[in-house]
Amino acid sequence: MDERNAELVVKSDRDAIPKKNRDIDLSDQNLLSLLLRLAIPSVIALSINALQQLLNAIFLASLGARAIAAVSLTMPLIVLVAAVGEGIGVGTASFISRHLGAGNALEAGRGASTALTLAAPIGITITIALLINLRSIFVVLGATPSILPMAVDYATILLPGAVMMLLSIVSGFIARAEGNTRFSMWTTLSAFILNAVLDPIFIFLLGLGLRGAALATLLSELAAISFYIAYFAKRLGTVLVRTSQISLRVDRIRQLALIGAPATTTSILTALAGMFLYGAAARFGDEFIAAVGIAARILTIGALPITGFCIGSQAVLGFGWGARDFARVMKVAKFMVSITVAISVAYSAAVIVFARPLVRLFSDNDKVTDIAVSTCIVFHLFFGLYGIQRVVTTMLQAVGRARLSAVVSFARQGYLFIPAVLLFPVISGFSGVLASQAIAELGAGMIALYVMLRQFAELRRGGPAHSARNREGSLS
Structure with a gap:
């Protein structure tokens, strides 16, 4: 038919x-x-x-x-x-x-x-x-x-x-x-x-x-x-x-695939990044693997509410974009940034201040605890930027910006982290493992911030300057 x-x-x-x-x-x-x-x-x-x-x-x-x-x-x-x-x-x-x-x-x-x-x-x-x-x-x-x-x-x-x-x-x-x-x-x-x-x-x-x-x-x-x-x-x-x-219809399937592909790739990159992280820690002994595992778990706990908040809010962004209400899209994005940054900054500060008692919930081994405390602190130094990363990725997915979404979402666990975790531990030992996560978090946050400011500027100008034909194509 x-x-x-x-x-x-x-x-x-x-x-x-x-x-x-x-x-x-x-x-x-x-x-x-x-x-x-x-x-x-x-x-x-x-x-x-x-x-x-x-x-x-x-x-x-x-x-x-x-x-x-x-x-x-x-x-x-x-x-x-x-x-x-x-x-x-x-x-x-x-x-x-x-x-x-x-x-x-x-x-x-x-x-x-x-x-x-x-x-x-x-x-x-x-x-x-x-x-x-x-x-x-x-x-x-x-x-x-x-x-x-x-x-x-x-x-x-x-x-x-x-x-x-x-x-x-x-x-x-x-x-x-x-x-x-x-x-x-x-x-x-x-x-x-x-x-x-x-x-x-x-x-x-x-x-x-x-x-x-x-x-x-x-x-x-x-x-x-x-x-x-x-x-x-x-x-x-x-x-x-x-x-x-x-x-x-080919163009419909193409839209679904292009927007979704970065999300699939990001999940796979996250799994690969975890393998590389534990592989790098394994060079230094079992205690270091355990310590990194504890720090990564605490980091994941902090990411959960931010990720959930962005997933739940994505529909509002996409709805506003489809209605060509760009002022609403920017207002929603600003609300999301305010809330997620507040959560990520508060969480990272709490982890840094209370790192030792938090780690003690997962380990009673003194050596593992000492390593995990310093690992937690470094891992969370720039976690305050995670809220911006998630919001920008969600916004780009919601409005159909597949390529730009890939640039932002691949940074944290992909092209910034994986090369760093493969190289830095060879140069600086376990400190290089810690630096890899911190540098990837900081770099990904800066990339997301830059993209966000560019997107906000575009929205203030009344959205993308598409012709009627391009606008129809973006929604078909």
């Missing part, structure tokens, strides 16, 4: 008129209230995801070190699937919010329906490729003969759920793009509670061990995607997701 006929089918379908979103009005003029109502559920949902990983680790710890090692080897595979899902989700969310702002809910529905249609075969392809090469992948990742069978058993049960996980991630971005962050939060919470209940039942009561942990996670993913299926079927949001809305 060609595009013109597809549009006639949609227009003739009375169900194609989407319902009004019952939860959030993205055009609300009380911006601070709007941002908080969108962002707080996203922060909670992100925190629940982190808590779920911690809970799984607690249950698996009772199965022994080999079980933990087997699950750890599977994590890079899950990170890959999540990165692909995040990329598709970011591109889709940007597409949806901009078209909702432009008053074109039907086109937003086409983007959402098409993204979910593409996500399924992509997830199946990734799953099959991973399952076929599972043993070889684990050997490359360093699995020993005693751990390899356990890792294969765990991943063989878990990976078939990768399609559901990918679809769930994309669905969450769709719900947030139309302002329904609360539904996304409750879905995440419900899946977490189910996983928490099933873990001890499957692992201990039924005696399934590691396989039980994988099965519990699989069923929680099934529950999450079931909630989203009901959400779209009952039309609880603004965007209409239907098979009649699917449109595999």
Whole structure:
């Protein structure tokens, strides 16, 4: 069916008129209230995801070190699937919010329906490729003969759920793009509670061990995607997701891919950066690995509320851009910068002042504590700039600036950090490891600040000087 006929089918379908979103009005003029109502559920949902990983680790710890090692080897595979899902989700969310702002809910529905249609075969392809090469992948990742069978058993049960996980991630971005962050939060919470209940039942009561942990996670993913299926079927949001809305037009798919690609690459770069960081620390002994791990965990905890706030607020930026209300876009961005910088500066100051008692929560080893304290302080010296980095990346994704988004988002864990962590430790020892993180944080912050000021100047001039044709193309 060609595009013109597809549009006639949609227009003739009375169900194609989407319902009004019952939860959030993205055009609300009380911006601070709007941002908080969108962002707080996203922060909670992100925190629940982190808590779920911690809970799984607690249950698996009772199965022994080999079980933990087997699950750890599977994590890079899950990170890959999540990165692909995040990329598709970011591109889709940007597409949806901009078209909702432009008053074109039907086109937003086409983007959402098409993204979910593409996500399924992509997830199946990734799953099959991973399952076929599972043993070889684990050997490359360093699995020993005693751990390899356990890792294969765990991943063989878990990976078939990768399609559901990918679809769930994309669905969450769709719900947030139309302002329904609360539904996304409750879905995440419900899946977490189910996983928490099933873990001890499957692992201990039924005696399934590691396989039980994988099965519990699989069923929680099934529950999450079931909630989203009901959400779209009952039309609880603004965007209409239907098979009649699917449109595999090249320019539409290109938009989704170009905007989402930097997000996927950034997630993969983050995983690689972690590998290089621990590899650099490993040269100096186990205590240094442990210390870096503690500092990185504390850094991640501080990043969670900022990341969640930006994810929740992205829809407002995209909506304003789609409505060509550039003054609103700049006002929203300034609100976001004020809040995220305040959080990141306050958190970094608290960590620097209370580094030792914080580290003591994770270690009672005096040598590890001493190393971790200095590591925490250096890691957080320029963390106050992280809020600017996240806001600028989110803003660029929201308005469809794919290339510029890549320049900003790749800096912190990519082209600044990875070369530094490979070079500086060779020159300066462990001090070089610390300097790598500090320099990458500072450099990425300065790049983001420069880009932000340029974007604000452009918005003050009335937005990008596009012709009517280019403007239409940016929203199609």
